[in-house]
Amino acid sequence: MKRTSRDIRTANRYEVLRQIIAESPTSRQELAAATGLSLATVATLVGELLDLGLITEVGFEDSAGGRPRGLVAANASGGALIGVDIAETYVHVELFDLALNVLARSDEDMRAGESRPEQVVRHVAAGIGSVAARAGIEAARVLGVGVSVPGQVDRDTGVAEYAPNLGWHDVPLLGLLAEHIAHPLYLDNPLRACTVAELWFGAARGRGDAVVVNLGTGVGAGLALGGGLHRGVSNSAGEWGHTTLVLDGRLCHCGNHGCVETYVGAPGIMQNLRELSPRSPLLHPDDQTATIDALARAAAGDDPVALGVVRETARHLGAGISDLINLLNPEVVVLSSWVAARLGEPLLGEVRRAVARHALRRPLAATEIVLSPIPTDPVCLGAATFALEGALRSAGQRAAKRTTTARGRTAPPS
Amino acid sequence: MKRTSRDIRTANRYEVLRQIIAESPTSRQELAAATGLSLATVATLVGELLDLGLITEVGFEDSAGGRPRGLVAANASGGALIGVDIAETYVHVELFDLALNVLARSDEDMRAGESRPEQVVRHVAAGIGSVAARAGIEAARVLGVGVSVPGQVDRDTGVAEYAPNLGWHDVPLLGLLAEHIAHPLYLDNPLRACTVAELWFGAARGRGDAVVVNLGTGVGAGLALGGGLHRGVSNSAGEWGHTTLVLDGRLCHCGNHGCVETYVGAPGIMQNLRELSPRSPLLHPDDQTATIDALARAAAGDDPVALGVVRETARHLGAGISDLINLLNPEVVVLSSWVAARLGEPLLGEVRRAVARHALRRPLAATEIVLSPIPTDPVCLGAATFALEGALRSAGQRAAKRTTTARGRTAPPS
Numbered sequence: 001m002k003r004t005s006r007d008i009r010t011a012n013r014y015e016v017l018r019q020i021i022a023e024s025p026t027s028r029q030e031l032a033a034a035t036g037l038s039l040a041t042v043a044t045l046v047g048e049l050l051d052l053g054l055i056t057e058v059g060f061e062d063s064a065g066g067r068p069r070g071l072v073a074a075n076a077s078g079g080a081l082i083g084v085d086i087a088e089t090y091v092h093v094e095l096f097d098l099a100l101n102v103l104a105r106s107d108e109d110m111r112a113g114e115s116r117p118e119q120v121v122r123h124v125a126a127g128i129g130s131v132a133a134r135a136g137i138e139a140a141r142v143l144g145v146g147v148s149v150p151g152q153v154d155r156d157t158g159v160a161e162y163a164p165n166l167g168w169h170d171v172p173l174l175g176l177l178a179e180h181i182a183h184p185l186y187l188d189n190p191l192r193a194c195t196v197a198e199l200w201f202g203a204a205r206g207r208g209d210a211v212v213v214n215l216g217t218g219v220g221a222g223l224a225l226g227g228g229l230h231r232g233v234s235n236s237a238g239e240w241g242h243t244t245l246v247l248d249g250r251l252c253h254c255g256n257h258g259c260v261e262t263y264v265g266a267p268g269i270m271q272n273l274r275e276l277s278p279r280s281p282l283l284h285p286d287d288q289t290a291t292i293d294a295l296a297r298a299a300a301g302d303d304p305v306a307l308g309v310v311r312e313t314a315r316h317l318g319a320g321i322s323d324l325i326n327l328l329n330p331e332v333v334v335l336s337s338w339v340a341a342r343l344g345e346p347l348l349g350e351v352r353r354a355v356a357r358h359a360l361r362r363p364l365a366a367t368e369i370v371l372s373p374i375p376t377d378p379v380c381l382g383a384a385t386f387a388l389e390g391a392l393r394s395a396g397q398r399a400a401k402r403t404t405t406a407r408g409r410t411a412p413p414s
Numbered sequence: 415m416k417r418t419s420r421d422i423r424t425a426n427r428y429e430v431l432r433q434i435i436a437e438s439p440t441s442r443q444e445l446a447a448a449t450g451l452s453l454a455t456v457a458t459l460v461g462e463l464l465d466l467g468l469i470t471e472v473g474f475e476d477s478a479g480g481r482p483r484g485l486v487a488a489n490a491s492g493g494a495l496i497g498v499d500i501a502e503t504y505v506h507v508e509l510f511d512l513a514l515n516v517l518a519r520s521d522e523d524m525r526a527g528e529s530r531p532e533q534v535v536r537h538v539a540a541g542i543g544s545v546a547a548r549a550g551i552e553a554a555r556v557l558g559v560g561v562s563v564p565g566q567v568d569r570d571t572g573v574a575e576y577a578p579n580l581g582w583h584d585v586p587l588l589g590l591l592a593e594h595i596a597h598p599l600y601l602d603n604p605l606r607a608c609t610v611a612e613l614w615f616g617a618a619r620g621r622g623d624a625v626v627v628n629l630g631t632g633v634g635a636g637l638a639l640g641g642g643l644h645r646g647v648s649n650s651a652g653e654w655g656h657t658t659l660v661l662d663g664r665l666c667h668c669g670n671h672g673c674v675e676t677y678v679g680a681p682g683i684m685q686n687l688r689e690l691s692p693r694s695p696l697l698h699p700d701d702q703t704a705t706i707d708a709l710a711r712a713a714a715g716d717d718p719v720a721l722g723v724v725r726e727t728a729r730h731l732g733a734g735i736s737d738l739i740n741l742l743n744p745e746v747v748v749l750s751s752w753v754a755a756r757l758g759e760p761l762l763g764e765v766r767r768a769v770a771r772h773a774l775r776r777p778l779a780a781t782e783i784v785l786s787p788i789p790t791d792p793v794c795l796g797a798a799t800f801a802l803e804g805a806l807r808s809a810g811q812r813a814a815k816r817t818t819t820a821r822g823r824t825a826p827p828s
Contacts, residue, residue, distance in 0.1 A: 230639065231743070234780035236777045236780070249661070358670060362566045363653065
């Protein structure tokens with residue numbers, strides 16, 4: 001509900017670390033200027049982050065006439081974070097240092113029918129073992145593992161509640177993973193992972209309100225409002241893929257008709273291709289990835305069928321994005337995830353034109369539409385960021401406990 | 415962008431005053447418990463509100479064994495606030511005491527073709543004169559006038575930028591009003607006025623995220639997220655009426671087809687009636703208000719045509735509200751404004767059924783859909799609340815200025 005002073009402290013701690021990771025080395029004075037926090041607050045938070053080993057002192061810089069200023073930087077070697085991206089067609093695992101550089105990655109493809117929970121858990125455990133071995137990281141240095149799984153998740157209980165594209169209902173994923181993995185585990189979905197990645201490292205960093213449109217097999221719209229992820233009252237905000245775009249339109253696996261996802265998710269784009277050119281050689285009937293790749297290559301080469309499919313996809317996507325712009329009045333809309341990354345500039349151009357036709361003048365003028373600038377898998381990066389946030393939160397709780405215990409009182413319930 | 419410590423102080427000041435107005439008399443201890451703020455913070459804020467004359471000490475209550483606790487209450491006689499609701503068919507003006515009780519109101523109808531800016535300004539000035547005279551309030555005691563006008567407004571410059579249903583473009587409304595009215599003036603639109611009214615006094619008070627669906631001639635969705643009004647980056651968030659609900663559907667005055675507003679705004683409901691029963695005696699072709707009133711009375715009497723129109727309206731409204739629930743995962747959806755107030759329970763029931771068919775299970779389970787509990791015009795109440803917020807903000811700025819001046823420094827830019 002309302003933000004408590006503990007929430008504000010946590011948000012400020014994220015903000016300072018985010019800024020240090022983005023601009024290392026940096027001084028407390030620069031951090032205060034960049035975050036709008038007071039120098040005293042910044043000094044306290046920097047002290048906490050130094051104590052946690054997440055950042056490190058790296059020397060001094062001269063300040064004009066004054067005392068030399070201490071510089072801090074992300075402590076790349078202070079620990080490792082792992083991000084896991086479970087998708088309908090693959091499992092990606094990446095291992096990061098604390099500056100969020102990728103040290104090792106593992107990609108495993110999954111074929112249709114290979115996505116039973118125990119199969120996926122084996123892929124994830126193998127991937128984690130593989131990246132840790134390749135990066136030469138001891139288990140004790142892994143601060144946490146963030147796991148992203150499509151659909152609706154309960155991050156408190158670690159249950160994947162509903163993942164229609166995987167055929168999962170109420171799978172206790174973190175429980176299953178914990179049998180193989182000893183690190184702290186954090187569950188969320190690709191939509192929120194992409195959004196947090198943009199908020200910390202991408203196009204939403206330092207911006208006001210942002211919408212991260214996630215185009216994969218499924219489709220969602222992550223909301224970064226007021227500098228933080230908008231989760232909603234039961235952590236399911238962003239389920240934009242099932243917005244009705246065409247009343248009585250294409251049947252969706254959710255049971256409704258005309259959902260955005262049925263026109264702009266990977267299977268929807270395949271359907272757009274089928275309707276435009278049923279025998280197109282671009283179509284790989286059983287392989288989304290191959291079809292989107294073929295479309296991307298052909299569109300880059302000005303193939304008229306591929307451009308037609310991109311235009312038809314963008315017509316629907318642009319109408320839906322216009323509605324988001326009108327409703328939320330964001331500063332930036334980011335096109336993210338693998339379908340957006342592959343279709344790239346041709347898709348972006350057509351979406352911008354479609355939005356310009358649809359959206360209201362005032363919010364349109366305030367909004368920029370961009371492709372995600374994150375060069376690696378944004379879902380792995382975002383999942384690793386959830387692990388980093390988790391490590392910061394539990395460190396904060398331990399610190400609060402020490403303080404109150406030292407004063408001879410028990411910690412108040414939060 | 416990010417909330418500064420001044421924003422947080424202002425939000426806390428609103429929160430404490432809101433709680434005092436809702437539950438007078440009350441103690442600092444009760445306020446701390448209700449708001450989650452520390453007793454020290456509450457004591458400081460209560461002191462400020464006492465200094466401003468917005469609240470008053472009203473005695474003591476025994477606390478079990480401890481010192482008697484001081485009680486405070488809204489200082490009803492500490493000043494007056496005026497709320498103005500300019501709609502397509504009327505101008506309502508209400509005068510409130512500081513407990514936000516209505517002391518006097520003025521209703522003036524406007525006919526089609528009577529809505530030129532100078533005509534509206536005359537209605538508003540006459541209404542303000544009338545309520546002040548009837549309430550016997552001296553001009554000096556009016557802390558401010560909040561003015562709501564439909565469409566897109568620039569609240570900083572006081573310009574009504576685009577009000578299609580009034581035929582207005584870039585009308586410098588506050589400038590025109592200031593020629594007649596000496597009180598501080600605050601401009602915003604009915605959508606945000608209704609939302610702030612629900613946030614301070616209605617169904618969104620003390621709740622997490624809320625969506626206030628505003629059903630009048632135009633249609634919008636005000637967003638109360640994290641305990642505050644979500645304005646977006648250029649104060650235009652909530653333009654939900656132009657969300658595409660039916661691709662290639664009814665032509666909207668915005669130039670697009672199939673906008674939500676064309677099915678569930680008052681003219682859209684008239685069209686639903688025309689399509690269901692072209693010669694219905696319920697239809698008053700040139701009078702939205704009379705038609706909605708006739709429909710409401712007939713629906714309450716189980717008239718099958720009226721119930722059919724309500725059902726058809728709710729089918730569209732329910733699909734649109736489901737999309738909002740999926741996207742934002744709010745705790746409560748409030749149906750507000752005059753069309754919702756008149757169609758009442760029959761509309762609410764049909765909307766709940768339509769949403770249950772459409773929305774995703776998880777966000778649906780977390781959401782309640784209710785009619786606005788505000789018994790008076792929520793737009794007037796919200797507009798007066800903007801004036802109250804404005805008075806609190808400028809009092810805060812004056813206080814900050816005094817403090818820094820006393821220290822011999824100039825106030826920092828905020």
